[in-house]
Amino acid sequence: MIKRRLLYYLTVLFFLVPWVVQAQSDGLVTGTVKDGQSQPLPGVSIMVKGTSTGTTTDADGKFKLQVGSADATLVFSFVGFQSQEAKVGSQTEFNIVLTEDISTLQEVVVVGYGEMKKSDLTGSVATLKGDNLNKTPASSMDQLLQGKIAGVQVITNGGQPGSGATIRIRGASSLNGSKDPLVVVDGYPWGDAGNLKQINPDDIESIEVLKDASAAAIYGSRGANGVILVTTRKGRSGSPRITFNTLQTVSTLAVKPDVWRDPVEQATYDNEAATTGGSSPADIPFIGTTRGGVYYPSIAELRGLDPNKPQWPYNTDWVDLVYRNPHSQSYTLTADGGSDKTKYSISGNYYKEDGLVIANGYDKYTGRMNLDQKLTNAVTVGTNVILAYTNSRGQQLGAGRSPIWPVYDANGDYFKTSATDFGNPIALANELYNKTKTFDLLASVYANIKITDWLQFRTTLNTKFGNSVQDQYDPINSTQRALDNKGSYGSIVNGNYNDLLNENYFTINKTFGDVHVITLTGGFSIQKTTNRFSTLTGQNFVNDVLQNENLGSAGTMLISNDLQRFGLQSWYGRANYVLKDRYLFTLTGRADGSTKFGADNKWAFFPSGAVAWKIHEENFMQAIPAVSDLKLRASYGLTGNQGIAPYQTQDRFGSYKYYVGTGFKTGFGPGFAGANDEQGRTVVSGLGNSKLKWETTKSFDVGLDIGILDQRFTLTADYYIKNTSDLLRLQTIAPSSGFDRQWINDGEISNRGVELGLNAEVLTTDALTWTVGANFTMNRNRVVSMGESDRVLIGTLYESVRQQISTYTVNQPMYAFYGYKTDGIIQTLEEGIKAGLTGRDAEPGEIKYLDISGPEGKPDGVVNELDRTIIGNPNPNFIYSFNTNVRYKQFDFSAQLYGVQGNDVFDFQKMSPSRQLQRWTLDNPSNDYPRANNSRGYRASDFFLTDGSFLRLQNVTVGYNLPSETIKGVKSLRVFFSGNNLYTFTGFHGGFDPEVGELSINNGSYPRPRAFTLGLNIGL
Amino acid sequence: MNYRKYLYGTFLTAALLSCSDMEEQPYGIINSTTFYKTPEDAESAIVYCYSILPEVGYYSRGYTIVTELPTENLTQKGDAGTSNFELDELRTTATNSNLDDMWTYIYRGISRANGVITNVPNIAMNQTTRDQIVGEAYFLRALHYFNLVRMFGEVPIRLQTIDTPTQIPLAKSPVKDVYDLIIADLKQSEQLITVPRISEGRANKVAAQGLLAKVYLHLASSKSSASPGYEFVSNADEMYTQAAAYAGKVVNEQTTFAFTDNLVDIWNTEIYKKAAVSEHIFDAAVDRSGDREGSFSKLPNMFLPADRPMEIVYNPSDPASAKINIGQGWSHFRTEANLYNNYADDDKRKTDLIVSKYWNAGTEYNLDITSSSRPFTRKYIDPLRIGDASSCNTPIVRYSDILLVYAEGVGPTTEGYAAINKIRARAGVGDLAPGLSVDAFRKAVVEERANELAFEGNRLFDLRRTNSMEEVLVNKYGKTITSGAYFFPIPQREIDTNPLMKP
Structure with a gap:
């Protein structure tokens, strides 16, 4: 414990304490200039300081320059990079590495439908360069955003290969509609963030996050959850550059699972639990009897102390059988280059990730091509094509099975304790067939026309085609699902996704004198989406030979198909006005028309406005030259959310079959049975609502940007208030109407919070550079109103506590936990009865639930449903991260820490075997863990709640860059070693990973691997 | 420059596209504007009504859960949900999920029937077929309201399918109004349907008569026993007469449905679904070839013990009878000793219709009425079931039920004695003592119903209509009744979302 704390402090110190390190200083000089990735930089300007003597680097980044004296200083500068100076001295050969200028005010950032100088931004836009993504295997880019940007919360649900992530920008703001940000790749809105598998992280040039209404309103009805803009690498003119990147990764379990290791301890516990639970003596499990054809050894036998029986031969190590240390690989080959007229960038990637769990893995192939061609001085055309193919197999398996049982029985078949025992993970891994293949093609063509110096027109045609096929087969009597499907289950699930988008917009850029700069953007777009699904299911197969290969041979066949078609038309515009390079004004608006909404509300308009004041440009600031940037920003605007399925406004009939002796007949009539509710009951909708419309989010943002010492130290701070109203909500309606739910607009959610982003270039010298960054996000979420309901239970109905545990409750944050309050463990029967408990629940060793209310709203001496209340909040108080980067000569080092503070986790795994060993007994009157009792019906209570705060050493990378031309023909070579998910500081359940998803419910998620990666980048 | 041409082209396209309005073109959706047009639609509409x-x-x-658990027939396994326990122990609350389900499903059925009653009469088609379909819908609506009023008492009466939420607020109607509607609907149904049998699973003229007899009997006995809520009934004897008259039509005036002599054959799916004549006047029909629960039934699993697959003797009264394999279940329901011990030891309804012994791999197992795996009814077994999918219909109107309604209606007359003794003879328990008073005779019939119709969802309503919930369940069997004796509480979800339902 002490050791861990020490390690914690040391690590924090490392990031926070700014070391003070001293920096150090005729004829022809030569040299090479490269970027941080050891790529040669062509076109870098090299000037002798204070003179007009200078040159530029050639296509290979090389230069030659005649300098007058040894006292001269060379200045290396290049757009997008920090300038660097070097004293000539006696040196004649210079190997310069330019650092990309992350914080420079001249940096251009991508905004919706255009680009802007960072210094001219009025809204809240965060930028992340592709190079700053952690070098670790990630099947989707989303996972790599964790901890990178203030205000962006990324939650990964576990470590299953191919799984995505949940992204929330400035909190969740919808009850039943989508809460995911919009992802826009190279100007093409793809849809909800969460599983951006089509993009190879190596291909990412930059990621911009539009957080406030001023920035996101240009995306109108899809902007309320924030927007993530992804820009892929483009070709640069110059000779071809070929790069090869690879990652070779070995993963391990980060924490050893808490399972029974000693069969005797487990059997003792189970017997004790049965006795306490009131089982008849014959039903005590481990007493050396045969039940249902399975022999249950006695404890003496397990110990090897029974004189008449041999020592029990099994102590199966399920953890060892289920988990492995998989090897994963990624290879990317990129070629880019071009001329004045043509620019290209082509890449291909193969990615293979094997899961920690046996027989579980994910493969991915992606290809990408960007091509730009200047046809005339005025017209540029281009295309961008992305192909992605994925293949995933297997599933998660449990390792908590009793070590008393073997894997195989005496006949060599999988051992089962009964006909309905489906818990043997080895049987499941080997017998179940589960494969999903996806294919995606994304393509854009554009033409950009410079009509005059100041007027441009751009038109694009974008299309997205996706296809997915899932094959599944559960052999005869192998799973509960097989049993529920008349013995065996086979299926093929097909999905087809088509999207077509045409965008047309003008951009005007005009400067009037030195005083007025105006940028106007305006255009029109039309988008159509068609998603098509079909599911073929077979039940009750003759045998398992064909698996799902001939579903027509099934005893019972089921077919279902569906199609969703929706369209969006939009007019949008933005005006930026810069006065005296000091006062910035932005007006943005978008009018969206959507087919999804009711006849009365097809169109909506989303305006926003923002102002910014560059204080550092004012005369009175000239006296403080150290302040290189001081900008105050404020914005207010409206954005929308249309994240519901189509056809919700229409009246729809349902269909059922009924048996009439000669066979089944199909009926149609009022009431459309949609998905089942959380209790597994059919939910009937189908009542139209012609008034259905968008959710509207009103957001206010005020921000401050500070830069000191030529942007060596920068701080960005934002405060925001987001109020979302007209929530798209599935309202519960009176069941006597014949319907259960209807989509309506009703209710309000508020989010408010603070974001801080800090960056410091502690050192920037020729040989040594060191940067430190940190960000901090604090969001407060609250359900303000929900129509006629004060509380709605949501999420899974957990069988073990027989209720749903997450809620939307008015005046509470979303997902607040609902259940009983507890006060430790009952120590005497009197105490239990006094607490309002009865029967076995009142006995010593049971959980002491509290009687806090009753029919009259005050304690009534009985613990029942009325005593349930809000017991916890799964939303963190704040999230934060630190990162650092050190480069010393050819070596570099980077590290990232990510932390979440103050959230409650509902830990269904709380009573794990190590806790069961600490159970309450007469000799050990524990106040933490209840006695063994197999008839206990746990109630959802704060007994299960645990603080989920953690600080994770997310990534550490050490790299070495080989000096240029060490190997002939190799322009650059970089080797690095990267460790991911290295250690988690947490008080949660024996160090288990408390990051378990947005609802913060730990029900045994897929373990997040600790990954060690060896990487190689070669540039030719 | 030729780019201008391109530019104009683009704008023209954009302008054209923008002219297409944003109207949604539905896919895979049938609704009120495209349905109820053809004779096939009418047929399909009534099938949809039945499918609930x-x-x-x-x-x-x-x-079965709602009507059997509160009685002395069934209790449930130890880890069943709270709602089951509330019903079993007669302490139901407005948040009981089983009652919420019941209420919801019944009103869904009403909405579907209303769709037919409103729309099918406007379809141009053969009048006889159309009348029959509308008659079936009247029958189903009456059945749903009869279930509702017997469970909840005063309920909102909906006679139209909802098409906007503004129609949702609706107050409860008095019990009398609900019965007036039920009787009117059933009389309509009896007139509109001309054939005694359409097919398995569809209502018919006999079913309408049988159900009407049950409705009148409920009114009659409720009034004469002063059961709560039935003060409005003006004349009990008149209701008994009506009950006897309609039951008489079933017993004496038709031959399509009739008494089955062999008890186990009544419950053999391969007989009652295929025979020309059976006791099953109207069932909720299922078939094991169905693709989901609801088109097949898992009700047998609720009764069958979970220990191991079971073989039982098909007909215990017949020494030559073969064994049949009936699989295993979930032991959800447990037969109560109160019912089991109430039978005479040689009552065939105990020996032949309740399984207390079975075989597995040659070993004989006996079921004990006090253990967790108890003797169970064999009214719901299917030796041919596929996995959990069975063909066991749930009876709604059965001949023996109506025969006993007839006996109770006519009282201790020759016909009355003949009817009840026919039932008793089949069970091998001998004739009812002759010369009973009217009250004693009717009481005896109700007791006979308890034994004959156990697990068929009749007992709770028989106890309610004879005002004997306390007398039987509390005084005789020692239960405690906290709430829901005569009417269950209306589900909270309805109260919360229907503004006119607020108490």
Whole structure:
């Protein structure tokens, strides 16, 4: 414990304490200039300081320059990079590495439908360069955003290969509609963030996050959850550059699972639990009897102390059988280059990730091509094509099975304790067939026309085609699902996704004198989406030979198909006005028309406005030259959310079959049975609502940007208030109407919070550079109103506590936990009865639930449903991260820490075997863990709640860059070693990973691997 | 420059596209504007009405849970949900999920029937077929309201399918109004349907008469026993007469449905579904070839013990009878000793219709009425079931039920004695003592119903209509009744979302 704390402090110190390190200083000089990735930089300007003597680097980044004296200083500068100076001295050969200028005010950032100088931004836009993504295997880019940007919360649900992530920008703001940000790749809105598998992280040039209404309103009805803009690498003119990147990764379990290791301890516990639970003596499990054809050894036998029986031969190590240390690989080959007229960038990637769990893995192939061609001085055309193919197999398996049982029985078949025992993970891994293949093609063509110096027109045609096929087969009597499907289950699930988008917009850029700069953007777009699904299911197969290969041979066949078609038309515009390079004004608006909404509300308009004041440009600031940037920003605007399925406004009939002796007949009539509710009951909708419309989010943002010492130290701070109203909500309606739910607009959610982003270039010298960054996000979420309901239970109905545990409750944050309050463990029967408990629940060793209310709203001496209340909040108080980067000569080092503070986790795994060993007994009157009792019906209570705060050493990378031309023909070579998910500081359940998803419910998620990666980048 | 041409082209396209309005073109959706047009639509509409009956929430689980657990017939396994326990121990609350389900499914059924009653009469088609379909819908609406009023008492009466939420607020109607509607609907149904049998699973003229007899009997006995809520009935004897008259039509005036001599054959799916004549006047029909629970039934699993697959003797009264394999279940329901011990030891309804012994791999197992795996009814077994999918229909109107309604209606007359003794003879328990008073005779019939119709969802309503919930369940069997004796509480979800339902 002490050791861990020490390690914690040391690590924090490392990031926070700014070391003070001293920096150090005729004829022809030569040299090479490269970027941080050891790529040669062509076109870098090299000037002798204070003179007009200078040159530029050639296509290979090389230069030659005649300098007058040894006292001269060379200045290396290049757009997008920090300038660097070097004293000539006696040196004649210079190997310069330019650092990309992350914080420079001249940096251009991508905004919706255009680009802007960072210094001219009025809204809240965060930028992340592709190079700053952690070098670790990630099947989707989303996972790599964790901890990178203030205000962006990324939650990964576990470590299953191919799984995505949940992204929330400035909190969740919808009850039943989508809460995911919009992802826009190279100007093409793809849809909800969460599983951006089509993009190879190596291909990412930059990621911009539009957080406030001023920035996101240009995306109108899809902007309320924030927007993530992804820009892929483009070709640069110059000779071809070929790069090869690879990652070779070995993963391990980060924490050893808490399972029974000693069969005797487990059997003792189970017997004790049965006795306490009131089982008849014959039903005590481990007493050396045969039940249902399975022999249950006695404890003496397990110990090897029974004189008449041999020592029990099994102590199966399920953890060892289920988990492995998989090897994963990624290879990317990129070629880019071009001329004045043509620019290209082509890449291909193969990615293979094997899961920690046996027989579980994910493969991915992606290809990408960007091509730009200047046809005339005025017209540029281009295309961008992305192909992605994925293949995933297997599933998660449990390792908590009793070590008393073997894997195989005496006949060599999988051992089962009964006909309905489906818990043997080895049987499941080997017998179940589960494969999903996806294919995606994304393509854009554009033409950009410079009509005059100041007027441009751009038109694009974008299309997205996706296809997915899932094959599944559960052999005869192998799973509960097989049993529920008349013995065996086979299926093929097909999905087809088509999207077509045409965008047309003008951009005007005009400067009037030195005083007025105006940028106007305006255009029109039309988008159509068609998603098509079909599911073929077979039940009750003759045998398992064909698996799902001939579903027509099934005893019972089921077919279902569906199609969703929706369209969006939009007019949008933005005006930026810069006065005296000091006062910035932005007006943005978008009018969206959507087919999804009711006849009365097809169109909506989303305006926003923002102002910014560059204080550092004012005369009175000239006296403080150290302040290189001081900008105050404020914005207010409206954005929308249309994240519901189509056809919700229409009246729809349902269909059922009924048996009439000669066979089944199909009926149609009022009431459309949609998905089942959380209790597994059919939910009937189908009542139209012609008034259905968008959710509207009103957001206010005020921000401050500070830069000191030529942007060596920068701080960005934002405060925001987001109020979302007209929530798209599935309202519960009176069941006597014949319907259960209807989509309506009703209710309000508020989010408010603070974001801080800090960056410091502690050192920037020729040989040594060191940067430190940190960000901090604090969001407060609250359900303000929900129509006629004060509380709605949501999420899974957990069988073990027989209720749903997450809620939307008015005046509470979303997902607040609902259940009983507890006060430790009952120590005497009197105490239990006094607490309002009865029967076995009142006995010593049971959980002491509290009687806090009753029919009259005050304690009534009985613990029942009325005593349930809000017991916890799964939303963190704040999230934060630190990162650092050190480069010393050819070596570099980077590290990232990510932390979440103050959230409650509902830990269904709380009573794990190590806790069961600490159970309450007469000799050990524990106040933490209840006695063994197999008839206990746990109630959802704060007994299960645990603080989920953690600080994770997310990534550490050490790299070495080989000096240029060490190997002939190799322009650059970089080797690095990267460790991911290295250690988690947490008080949660024996160090288990408390990051378990947005609802913060730990029900045994897929373990997040600790990954060690060896990487190689070669540039030719 | 030729780019201008391109530019104009683009704008023209954009302008054209923008002219297409944003109207949604539905896919895969049938609704009120495209349905109820053809004779086939009419047929399909009535099929849809029936399909609610064998749903999990209605006759293939929910109805049995709600009507049998409160009585002395069934209790449930130890880890069943709270709602089961509330019903079993007669302490139901407004948040009871089984009652919420029941209410919801019944009103869904009403909405479907209303759709037919409103729309099918406007379809141009053969009048006889159309009348029959509308008659079936009247029958189903009456059945749903009869279930509602017997469970909840005063309920809102909906006679139209909802098409906007503004129609949702609706107050409860008095019990009398609900019965007036039920009787009117059943009389309509009896007139409109001309054939005694359409097919398995569809209502018919006999079913309408049988159900009407049950409705009148409920009114009659409720009034004469002063059961709560039935003060409005003006004349009990008149109701008994009506009950006897309609039951008489079933017993004496038709031959399509009749008494089955052999008890186990009544419950053999391969007989009652295929025979020309059976006791099953109207069932919620299912078939094991169905693709989901609701088109097949899992009700047998609720009764069957979970220990191991079971072989039982098909007909215990016949020494030559073969064994049949009936699989295993979930032991959800447990037969109560109160019922089991109430039978005479040689009552065939105990020896032949309750399984207390079975075989597995040659070993004989005996079921004990006090253990967790208890003797169970064999009214719901299917030796041919596929996995959990069975063909066991849930009976709604059965001949023996109506025969006993007839006996109770006519009282201790020759016909009355003949009817009850026919039932008793089949069970091998001998004739009822002759010369009983009217009250004693009717009481005896109700007791006979308890033994004959156990697990068929009649006992709770028989106890309610004879005002004997306390007398039987509390005084005789030692239960405690906290709430829901005569009417269950209306589900909270309805109270919360229907503004005119606020108490």
